[in-house]
Amino acid sequence: MDGEALLLTLRLAGTTTLVLLTMAVPLAWWIVRGGGFGRALVQAVVGLPLILPPTVLGFYLLVMLGPVTWPGRMIVRVLGHPLAFSFAGLVVGSILYSLPFAVQPLVAGFRGVDRGYLDAAAGLGVGPGETFRRVVLPMSRASLLAAGVLTFSHTVGEFGVVLMLGGNLPGATRTLSIVLFDQVQNFDYAAANRTAGVLLGLSVVALMALYSRRGNQVV
């Protein structure tokens, strides 16, 4: 069992989940409350990773974050190194790739909050920010949990984007799914079985956490 890869995978999934939830909550609320062409475009961009092959996303990110494009050159100037083939680059790729897994449960959850509660709050003189924080978010706890668990699990199992954008650098970009791929390539099925077992276990635990909470929720 590659402990270093396991820790890196958990670090990547944890970082991605934290950053993505912070971004996804306001984004999902804007999708629910916003309107017009902008919303349709944003929803299409958010949902794109669901149908786009991960290698395609990884390829574009590799090109965009590399030193041949102006964003890539800017990043090199600021950080002193390109984002490609680094942990930070993997986080960026994971955020984009897992975006729909965070945003869509939140959109569904926020849509489920009856508009009457927002009217009731406004009718009591409470502004939209406080209403969102004290009424909408508590009523969407199950969706927040679902978004967190799905993002975490999806990032743990990520392969195509990681391989394209991060390569296979031990301690920096070599996650468990890359280790598993290497083990199979080397016909080391016993080690591959152990790695796959860990990935399977993580997924089952995450889903159990999700469903055990959902079964007990009080609305």
Add this chain to the structure above:
Amino acid sequence: MADFKHRIGSLQLEIALASTAPWTVLFGPSGSGKSTVLRVIAGLVRPSQGRVVAGRRVLMDTEAGVFVEAHRRGVRWAGQTAMLFPRMTVRENLEFGLADAERVRGAIAHFELEGLAEKRPGELSGGERQRVGVVRAAVGEAELLLLDEPFTGLDAGRREELIGRLREWIGGTPVVSVTHDVGEAFLLGAEVVRIGEGRVVAQGAVEVVLGEERERLRTVLRQ
């Protein structure tokens, strides 16, 4: 004062009403647009054209491009259904948006809600939810209190009791409420604005506007 035009589906609302009475009742059949009038005054609906003034304050004037957002209007509104926030206790619902916890404690005692204060809305009966919804709107200080069918679902005794306690609690705060119940309008003894098919068809003292309606109901009940 409210004077506005607004379309809801096939109903064109053209409302012009003014009242300085302490308690004004909007009376009319279901679908006549009276709840929308309340929502327009509360700022929850933005009409295509018109003007709303509460006291000396202009809350909306489409010609002048004025639209004060609902939460900044200084009015408090309760809808037809209580819409109590389900993750909060009754006490937390009453405290929502208020800095004065002492006032909430006073309201709980005044409306005899001690037994319900720590319960969640899911644990309340329909009538209790309705009562708490009305108290939640009334608990905070406001320039105008707007109540949409506030006593629906309450039995006659509870309704009279709540009206009495409400009058004591709000003091001089003007109220506009909505009802389609003739008896309730007489119970409130208020200025009545009768709305039919999106227009004000009569306005005045309850005896004048709904006197005939009450006699007709009495005749029907005697038969």
